Amino acid sequence: MAVLAETRGVAKHFGALSAVDSVDLAVSSGEVVGLLGSNGAGKTTLIRLLLGLLRPSGGETLLFGALPSMSTRRRVGYVPQTLGLYDDMTVQENWTFTAAAFGSARPALPESVRGSKDELVGSLPLGLQRRVAFAVAFSHNPELLVLDEPTSGVGPLSRARLWQDIRDSAEHGTGVLVSTHNMEEAEQCDRLVVMVDGRVAAEGAVADVIGSRTVVQVTCDDWRRAFAVLDADGLVVQVQGELLRVPGSPRQVEDLLAGHDLPAAVATVPANLEEAFVSVVSRGPRP
Amino acid sequence: MWAMIVKEFRQLKRDRRTLAMLVVLPVLLLVIFGYAAKFEVSNIPTIVVGPQAEQVASQLQGPFQVVEVDPGAGKSFVESRLRDGKAVVGLVTGQRPLLALMDGTQLFAAQAAEGAFAHMARAAEASGVTPPAVTVQILFDPKLMSSWIMIPGLTGLILLFIGTLITSLGIVRERQSGTIEQLAVMPFRPWDVIFGKIVPYLLLASLDLTVIVGVGMLLFGVPFVGSVATFGLGALLFLLVTLGMGVLISTVSQNQGQAIQLAIMFVVPQVLMSGLIFPISSMAEAVRWIAYVLPLSWYIEISRGVMLKDTPVAALWEPLVVLAGMAVVVLGLAMLRFRRDLAPSARHGRVTAAQPEPVSP
Incomplete structure (x- = not known):
């Protein structure tokens, strides 16, 4: 499996606070890597470092073997915690804008959100908004999906659907990096990286993290x-x-x-x- | 209720920008505007031409300030200098009565000049001397209509409002809603995002400008005697400055409230110190320099010159160059700051040594 995203000893300090410290991470194609940690553990900072949205204080981050750049980010689908959708635009308009930004050949809206295509995103329930955000992030067939707490605040049914989508993507070869603090979700990942206070506290498959405890x-x-x-x-x-x-x-x-x-x-x-x-x-x- | 009052003061104490607006700014504005907000004109740039130019110039007293004397020149020279904004009053000697040409677009200065001529006549009569007969001819705004003066300036104010406030709010809204992070991940270059954000406002402001000028001409009879191209060039440069300010304000504002505060701080001085209401020449010299660092001052010179006086582009090179320089500086700074927000790692690449940054997470 090809390594899609990688951090090598990456660190990010905000003044005296080490938000991320010496983290090594790799996401390969076709695998779902879960970033597991409490609030403030450094998951979002690590994701932002990986995407080049933050400048590392130390170490390096690589996307597709190169420093994060416009060309490497073109191959990434990203759903931030805030979803990154325009509330005052319809589902179709958000979809069209993203497709145009990535130069995609106007793909059709997925069946799962087509029923709401003319509704303003801000008027949709949170579960559906997250589904739209996921669909939009996947619209340009990215090789790497980065999802920052994608199921936060959604009901069990929507969560199950989103995870079905995540697993489907991985089966088609997409690498997925997903942050969560939900254990049920973490159990669906192929590999977990447990973060505590900005550092990796444990990693491996679920069984490896549990170990002989x-x-x-x-x-x-x-x-x-x-x-x-x-x-x-x-x-x-x-x-x-x-x-x-x-x-x-x-x-x-x-x-x-x-x-x-x-x-x-x-x-x-x-x-x-x-x-x-x-x-x-x-x-x-x-x- | 006491708890609410205490809570408000606690929040205010931490909101230093609002605190500065509430305490420091009013005092600062009072002092500056106290010296700037004057209708009285104490200096009227005057040129004197014709055979007796030297003699008449030597007899002129305040508020007339002789800036040029040319015995060999005539009326057309004076009209040209007034059109180019080099003087407000031009006296043509060698004819009876003496001809005083005035630039009507300098409303308060022209009124002051009229008053000064009347005063001089009364003073001469009182001392038993026959006052020289003066025929006053007001150019460009013969009836000294204040609407003619205000509307070219108001077009600038509206461009300022759209360019600065609306643009900064639009960008801050992206930051607040988190979509700016998504934009940063999309395959956009920073200038794609900046120009993608400001071009719609540029077009809207241009449309607004056309409508305002049209309404001003239709409802208030404001003339448009100059070159549309020169006016358009001046408006474009001014808009680029204001749009750049809007982007700059957005890069230092975390929310729309902060953006509005900063935009107000940028707009209010321009309303009061750009010559829109109070003549720049009336301002105390200690604060007059402020007028020359405000883009609206230069835009007003262009818009009034082109619309009312048909001032040629060659005579407007100074405001055009100043606005172009401001546009380059402000847009350049805005691009740099915005670029830092959008793609911090693009400039820096990998980092091998720890580099703490004094920023909160």
């Missing part, structure tokens, strides 16, 4: 009170139905609950991505 699964009749006890002890507790999942050792958890007259069954189970993410974030960036 485990959590303690708690079964307790009075699970609500057990939750309160564990939470009060500073543990990050996840609720799955009536089951509780917490990091730590089974013995420690069992003793803690027993101390509050809460008999419980505990078991060690493999962590999910969200639990692994919390663990990675708690540990901080790699040295």
Whole structure:
């Protein structure tokens, strides 16, 4: 697979703040790379560096093997968090403008947004706006799609549709870099780069990021009170139905609950991505 | 309510630009405009021609300021100098009565000259001397109609408004909505974006200009006696300056409110100090230089000259060159700043050493 976009030790400092620090990243054709991180982790800054919208403070970014430029960006489709659509123009007008900008031969509007072609983008629900933004970004058949939190604020159905589109694009050979802090979305990526405080804290396939991490699964009749006890002890507790999942050792958890007259069954189970993410974030960036 | 008041002051304290507009600007404007906003004309550039030119010139007192004496020249020379804006009053000697030609487009100066002649006659009579008979002939705006003077200047004001305020708002709106980031990723060169943004406003302003001049001619009978091409050239250069200012303002404004504030700061001094209302020659010398750094001052010289006096392009070289220079500087700066916003990495390439920047994320 050809490497489409690459950063080598790229850094961006805003005064004393390191928004991005020594990040190596590569996106190849046909793969979906997820940038996973909390708000402020440096995902958007890294994307803007990659596209040449920000000047790096150190390191370098390459698009299609060259510095970001007009000719390399021509091969990129980009959906910023703000969507980059003109609210006061119709779907068709936005589509036509982008096609003209990229010199595309006036492609037809995709079926998914054709029904709204004469409506002003600003009057559409957010889910449909994001779908339009995605369609517009894909209108010139880019080799690389860069999507900055593309499903932020949209409902589950729209999100599922957008991810279907992303996966379809990748299957046709497009490289996709997508930032998210949604674990369900991250699980759909081929590879994840977890960012913490501007640095890469973990990377690899979902299984690689989770690694051998485990959590303690708690079964307790009075699970609500057990939750309160564990939470009060500073543990990050996840609720799955009536089951509780917490990091730590089974013995420690069992003793803690027993101390509050809460008999419980505990078991060690493999962590999910969200639990692994919390663990990675708690540990901080790699040295 | 107290909490609201405290909150407002806290926000104002951090909004330094608004604070400056509220506190510093009024004082500054009062001082400047206090010296600039005067209708009284104390100096009237005057030329004297004809056989007794030297003698008459030596007898002239304030407010007449003799700038040229040519005993060998006649009436047509005076008309030419007045048309070219070299003087406001021209006295033709060697005939009785003496002929005083005045440039009617210099409304207040012409009125002051008329008053000064009447005063001189009264003073001569009072001292028992027969005053010299003077025939006054007002050129270009014979009835001293203020609308004739104002409308050529108002065309500039409207171009200023469209060029500066509307353009800056249009670009800031792109920044606020995030579409400017999308433009930066599209295969546009920075000047594609800049000219793509300003050309529509240039066309709209040109259309507006045509309509305003047409309405001025139809409703107010304002003449258009000069060259349309010279007028168009002056308007184009002036528009390029104002559009460039609009782009510059947009590059230092984060939102439309800031853009409006800056545009007002740019437009208001031009209304009061460009000669649109108050004659530049009446301004105190300490602030008069400000008029000459304002593009509207130069545009008004061109528009009044062409529309009312048929001033030839050769006589307008100075305002045309100044406006062209301003256009190059302002548009050049605007391009550089806008280019930095659109494609920061294009100029710098790769960076190997850490370079902290004092900018917030």
